[in-house]
Amino acid sequence: MSVGGKLSFRRRARLVEASGLPVIEGGEDPPRLVTLVPEEFEQVEIEVGPGKGAFLIAAAEARPETFLLGIEAAAGYANLAAERLQNSGLKNGLLLVDNAALFLRDRMDPGSLDRLHVYFPDPWPKRRHRGRRFFNEKAPELIHRALKPNGLLLLATDNAAYAGQICRVLGASPLLSRDHAAEAELRSSPPGHGFSPTDFERKYRIEGRIIRRYAFRRQPGPAQE
Numbered sequence: 494m495s496v497g498g499k500l501s502f503r504r505r506a507r508l509v510e511a512s513g514l515p516v517i518e519g520g521e522d523p524p525r526l527v528t529l530v531p532e533e534f535e536q537v538e539i540e541v542g543p544g545k546g547a548f549l550i551a552a553a554e555a556r557p558e559t560f561l562l563g564i565e566a567a568a569g570y571a572n573l574a575a576e577r578l579q580n581s582g583l584k585n586g587l588l589l590v591d592n593a594a595l596f597l598r599d600r601m602d603p604g605s606l607d608r609l610h611v612y613f614p615d616p617w618p619k620r621r622h623r624g625r626r627f628f629n630e631k632a633p634e635l636i637h638r639a640l641k642p643n644g645l646l647l648l649a650t651d652n653a654a655y656a657g658q659i660c661r662v663l664g665a666s667p668l669l670s671r672d673h674a675a676e677a678e679l680r681s682s683p684p685g686h687g688f689s690p691t692d693f694e695r696k697y698r699i700e701g702r703i704i705r706r707y708a709f710r711r712q713p714g715p716a717q718e
């Protein structure tokens with residue numbers, strides 16, 4: 494699942510063919526979010542690393558008033574998810590091949606998202622790769638900048654050590670606050686509202702792994718107010 498050292502830079506478009514699928518290769522100069530979302534959508538959500546797209550498609554189906562953008566670093570997965578999205582007939586979703594951390598930083602106006610979903614982010618277990626984790630020290634500011642006031646970050650992981658890092662980094666920031674009520678509500682909501690279903694979740698459930706799910710709400714903060 495790893496995208497190796499290619500995460501830190503943007504490449505010339507090459508892997509996504511002009512296929513008519515709902516997928517865009519960001520390449521070296523990805524489009525800005527505002528150019529990707531059709532005007533009729535006020536609710537916009539991004540999923541970081543949607544993989545084969547199970548959550549993105551369930552969310553697009555469950556909430557047709559919301560536009561779902563999946564930012565996937567691996568072009569092969571983005572294509573697969575786009576094929577599944579097209580087969581579903583849904584029009585409120587799109588895949589973009591890019592590094593989501595870069596996209597959130599430089600391709601979006603502040604306060605653009607109602608929700609940000611990150612399910613089973615690569616844990617990069619080797620010490621020398623830890624810098625590639627999505628939830629690093631810079632994550633609170635990046636997420637705070639991306640979300641609308643009161644917006645929600647939803648995430649899940651099976652990796653206990655990474656869960657510890659996530660809670661430490663996000664929990665220490667005044668920019669975000671854990672929302673236990675939202676967690677409880679979304680855990681028992683129908684598919685596509687948050688947390689579930691994802692392809693990795695299915696696999697890990699069968700393996701009996703413990704899955705940790707968290708909701709963090711954006712707080713007022715100096716970055717936007």
Ligand SMILES: C[S@@+](CC[C@H](N)C(=O)[O-])C[C@H]1O[C@@H](n2cnc3c(N)ncnc32)[C@H](O)[C@@H]1O
Pocket residue numbers: 494495496500541542543544545564565566567570591592593594611612613614615627691692693694
């Ligand atoms: C472990 S998989 C989980 C896939 C999916 N969320 C699921 O639960 O089935 C992690 C996914 O995140 C993607 N990914 C990793 N780092 C990324 C980044 N910085 N930006 C976008 N996608 C990323 C990987 O290519 C992979 O598809």
